[in-house]
Amino acid sequence: MTGTHENPRTSRRNILFGTAAAGAALLGAGCTSNKSNDEADAGSGQANVADDRPGKHVTIGFAGPQADHGWLNAINEQAVRRAKKYKDVTLEATEGSNDNAQQVGQIETLINKKVDVLVILPADGKALTQVGLKAMRAGIPVVNLDRVFASQQAYRCWIGGDNYGMGLNAGRYIGEKLKGKKKAKVVELAGIDNLELTRERTKGFDAALKNYPNVEKVARQAAEFTVESGQSKMAQLLRAETKFDALWNHDDDQGVGAERAIEQAGRDDFLMVGGAGSRRVMDAIKADDSVIKATVLYPPTMAASAIDLARALGQGKGVGGLAEFEIPGSMTLYSAVVTKDNVEEYLPTGFK
Structure with missing residues (x-):
């Protein structure tokens, strides 16, 4: 890549895994198979891996800050669009708020609704750590999106930009x-x-x-x-x-x-x-x-990937392409440089 000595195709794959723009999903594309583990292992070489076929239904709670910025608006759009792709996902999304107390209240409502998994982009990671801990203690795994909580015990997986x-x-x-x-x-x-x-x-x-x-x-x-x-x-x-x-x-x-x-x-x-x-x-x-x-x-497509991860967590699945049976504890996206030489490749990822 111009100025960074990165291969643009490698970079694109690194930042767009698991997003609609990439076509190929992070989770290959993020759902359980109806086959048994033995059958899946025999057919693909890896059991317990998420794929694109309908499986166990998962209700995902999504809470983010107020979309008063182009990037934050794109985060919301990516999450909603990705959830609609899956017939086995119901998305419970909050209105979003930049007020910490209000966002905590919105997340507590999702906890009380007993959603299967939570995806949270906190307005302030440190200030919302306690509600993340509350969800985890209630048995609801949390995918912490971008702004990290102050304690690793407050989330099952973190995904965000570098x-x-x-x-x-x-x-x-x-x-x-x-x-x-x-x-x-x-x-x-x-x-x-x-x-x-x-x-x-x-x-x-x-x-x-x-x-x-x-x-x-x-x-x-x-x-x-x-x-x-x-x-x-x-x-x-x-x-x-x-x-x-x-x-x-x-x-x-x-x-x-x-x-x-x-x-x-x-x-x-x-x-x-x-x-x-x-x-x-x-x-x-x-x-x-x-x-x-x-x-x-700093790709807002991370929200789509967060939905993939939440879906896999809800279905007890791992990530395609990895040997492990569980999703990773953290995923850092790559900050590719877009120039005149590669802009055509990245145009579909640009947010309004």
Whole structure:
């Protein structure tokens, strides 16, 4: 992959396993067979593995934060769409809330309904740890989606993005693009600084840049994952730094505002790398008529994979392609870099 030395097809397979966009499901595609274990073992070489055929019915409770952001909205859409694919799955979804107490109440309602499995993307992992523990103690396995609980006892499986790797791959791409330039300067438009995920993205970015002694990060501003904050913080960066060679923006949604500030300033003398993988940014990369040259994925398809994992848990199944009879305790998705060279392959995964 351009700037990261990754094989794009390998990367795509790594991030899209188990999602509708990939076609081939994580769980091969996530359901029990009507055959006995002996028959399954004889036919496939592995018993107790989930596949695409209807099996034991599973009721999955899904609780996430309020969909007030493009990526979060895509998370909800992926979960609902994936659940509808299966005739043996009923999805009980909450309205979603950014208020910790309200989200706890919504999850407790799902616990009282005695759903078979819970998929939870907490507004705040630490604050919702206790309700995860409550579900597990009630015998309801929890798939913890992305924002991790403070205790491993609060979930059976965690699946999410690689924030450190996201920064690492953004830094590698930029470093490769600038490695022939003397005294190159880069700036960073981060997300919400009190979130661990933001700090991890910055750590990864800084670690990658250390491999390029000619590249210096000269400025950083933290925005709030909103269009408005992206515009105001980017305007500050542009005023402070009259000349730089590359910008890494952590989030494609706040990037809408950043791009407005860049256009208003009349600047086109640097390259921009986005974060998360919105369809809008992928279209811009394909058009190749702006400063946007790449985006680093943080795939919302993880919600579809979480539904697959929950279904397998409810049916007591394992993951196709692995020797183990149980699903793993954690799964970290890969943060691929999308460029003009591979954007056609990734366009179906772009979220609105």
